[in-house]
Amino acid sequence: MKSELEKLGLQLLAVDLGEVEVTPISERQKSEIAEHLKGFGFELIDDKKSRLIDKIKTLIIELVHQQNAQLNTNLSDYLSKQLTQDYSSLSNLFSEVEDTTIEKYFINQKIEKVKELLLYDELTLNEIAFQMNYSSVAYLSNQFKKVTGFSPSHYKQLKDKKRKQIEDL
Structure with a gap:
């Protein structure tokens, strides 16, 4: 999954089981990431x-x-x-x-x-x-x-x- 996120141009700060921390991104990028993750059976969880x-x-x-x-x-x-x-x-x-x-x-x-x-x-x-x-x-x-x-x-x-x-x- 790490390589898939890097393909999207994200700068990864930390990667852990089920969790990735990235540099700040726009709402548009969040939407793109969410769609991309759905294709792999994952979802983007953004709130605390x-x-x-x-x-x-x-x-x-x-x-x-x-x-x-x-x-x-x-x-x-x-x-x-x-x-x-x-x-x-x-x-x-x-x-x-x-x-x-x-x-x-x-x-x-x-x-x-x-x-x-x-x-x-x-x-x-x-x-x-x-x-x-x-x-x-x-x-x-x-x-x-x-x-x-x-x-x-x-x-x-x-x-x-x-x-x-x-x-x-």
């Missing part, structure tokens, strides 16, 4: 609230979908530390804009990851519960059923296993 919401989502997705020890940390502490902002203000903004809580978004991401692991059929439910930092298989099963309407074992037996795209959560 939207950028912060996007950062929260990106951090949660990274936390859930990367297998590492960070999943053992408290979500509110993790987000506050990463974004250097008070969690209650992050939570209020997220709820206001997304019409759901950060916690529900986090749970939905975890359940999608559990669905993925169930489909791979390489781990036992006990191993999945441990990997996803659930205190017990029962807790995972209850949360899974609350979100999907199915128990994990029933979900594994379904012929048409519906998973959601990350962007649709």
Whole structure:
């Protein structure tokens, strides 16, 4: 994506996962960039609230979908530390804009990851519960059923296993 933006004549100041900082540009250039990004399945996020919401989502997705020890940390502490902002203000903004809580978004991401692991059929439910930092298989099963309407074992037996795209959560 970096080279595509440079082709548009943009001077890039910083490039990070899902985020690019450029020198000041005109509204016309913003429109051109937005159209160009759409062709690649991306969108231009220009206001501070939207950028912060996007950062929260990106951090949660990274936390859930990367297998590492960070999943053992408290979500509110993790987000506050990463974004250097008070969690209650992050939570209020997220709820206001997304019409759901950060916690529900986090749970939905975890359940999608559990669905993925169930489909791979390489781990036992006990191993999945441990990997996803659930205190017990029962807790995972209850949360899974609350979100999907199915128990994990029933979900594994379904012929048409519906998973959601990350962007649709």
